[in-house]
Amino acid sequence: MIVGVPKEIKNNESRVGMTPAGVFELVKNNHTVYVQSGAGEGSGFFNQDYQRAGATILDTIGQVYAMSDMIVKVKEPIPQEYSLIQKGQIVFTYFHFASSEALTQAMIQSKSICIAYETVEDSDGSLPLLTPMSEVAGRMAIQQGAKYLEKPVKGKGVLLGGVPGVSPGRVLVLGAGTVGIQAAKMAAGLGAQVTILDVNMKKLRYVNDIMPSHVITEFSNEFNIRKHIKTHDLIIGGVLLKGAKAPNLITRDMLKDMHPGTVIVDVAVDQGGCVETTKPTTHENPTYIIDDVVHYCVANMPGAVPYTSTVALTNVTLPYVLKLANMGWRSACNLDKSLAKGLNIVEGEVVYKEIIEAFHWEPAVA
Numbered sequence: 001m002i003v004g005v006p007k008e009i010k011n012n013e014s015r016v017g018m019t020p021a022g023v024f025e026l027v028k029n030n031h032t033v034y035v036q037s038g039a040g041e042g043s044g045f046f047n048q049d050y051q052r053a054g055a056t057i058l059d060t061i062g063q064v065y066a067m068s069d070m071i072v073k074v075k076e077p078i079p080q081e082y083s084l085i086q087k088g089q090i091v092f093t094y095f096h097f098a099s100s101e102a103l104t105q106a107m108i109q110s111k112s113i114c115i116a117y118e119t120v121e122d123s124d125g126s127l128p129l130l131t132p133m134s135e136v137a138g139r140m141a142i143q144q145g146a147k148y149l150e151k152p153v154k155g156k157g158v159l160l161g162g163v164p165g166v167s168p169g170r171v172l173v174l175g176a177g178t179v180g181i182q183a184a185k186m187a188a189g190l191g192a193q194v195t196i197l198d199v200n201m202k203k204l205r206y207v208n209d210i211m212p213s214h215v216i217t218e219f220s221n222e223f224n225i226r227k228h229i230k231t232h233d234l235i236i237g238g239v240l241l242k243g244a245k246a247p248n249l250i251t252r253d254m255l256k257d258m259h260p261g262t263v264i265v266d267v268a269v270d271q272g273g274c275v276e277t278t279k280p281t282t283h284e285n286p287t288y289i290i291d292d293v294v295h296y297c298v299a300n301m302p303g304a305v306p307y308t309s310t311v312a313l314t315n316v317t318l319p320y321v322l323k324l325a326n327m328g329w330r331s332a333c334n335l336d337k338s339l340a341k342g343l344n345i346v347e348g349e350v351v352y353k354e355i356i357e358a359f360h361w362e363p364a365v366a
Ligand SMILES: NC(=O)c1ccc[n+]([C@@H]2O[C@H](COP(=O)([O-])OP(=O)(O)OC[C@H]3O[C@@H](n4cnc5c(N)ncnc54)[C@H](O)[C@@H]3O)[C@@H](O)[C@H]2O)c1
Pocket: 131, 133, 134, 135, 137, 174, 175, 176, 177, 178, 179, 180, 197, 198, 199, 200, 203, 220, 221, 238, 239, 240, 241, 246, 247, 249, 266, 267, 268, 269, 270, 271, 298, 299, 300, 301, 302
């Protein structure tokens, strides 16, 4: 198969769909890989790295799309890319179709095979191609939170680890899923006192088993949240209700109970946030302040660490890319039920029913 790796052209996206290690594996399996010149630069991978791994570098994005059977990328195609996508071409990337009817219509018209990273699903319901980005965001949440606790950026002026003779900072983590556990681990590693809340007792038991004793678990309810926001310096929002808006666990009136300079990092911002006052921000302007509480609500946190994010993402996508290249999409999806869940639009037909529901289309459209 001929596999193409275009440069991401969405604003502020520095990740790339494949590393030189991925190229090496594909070439070893007798596939051809075309990489657009400069595609990996934002992530620290240069043309010569790809060439050494066996790729051919092409000058333009148009050439990559025109010459490839399968496109492997990161972000959903943006309007400039719509017309580049070929009939029958496999496009393997994040799509998030339910959030864009225009993209959905364009991909239907392209008659391509759209396999979405975010809907590839394991038998236990987990989403293996989303997990690494949650891991990155969870770890980063503490790094960012620690920074914004500093006084010059309007934080409380607390050093998370404390020093001998001074208590460490306190971190409240809402949600003990992927984001929450990674955040708790980083905060604990810095020496902070950590409280982690969830409604899922299995998750709390797991955290209790694996974390050091300065990570305390509690059941998530309004009473406990109201109690803890008064004493914690940094609050991490890592809650997810699958397919729904995140619940507002911290309401606007609660901000007044927090100390001035408390920092909220609402990682769940991409699902509407678990804080009533959350609104999406960017890496250029990541924070805003309401009632003296610093809000950090960047919707694409992994974008700030493209090297780590690219490698983490491609570690989990590559086995699927290899399967698709070796077997073709039909056989690969017949054999691998997790991958089959990634099929969203096939040759003009929407095959993922949540997309039809999201736009209130009649099922006949599919
Ligand atoms: N901002 C970013 O850049 C970025 C990056 C990656 C992930 N995310 C988002 O972070 C969020 C968390 O992702 P995840 O992978 O950790 O999800 P996850 O499913 O692994 O964990 C979510 C946890 O929230 C818990 N939960 C549900 N209701 C709760 C409540 N009322 N109180 C406390 N906990 C509750 C669940 O039991 C679960 O353990 C998602 O919205 C995800 O999209 C954002």
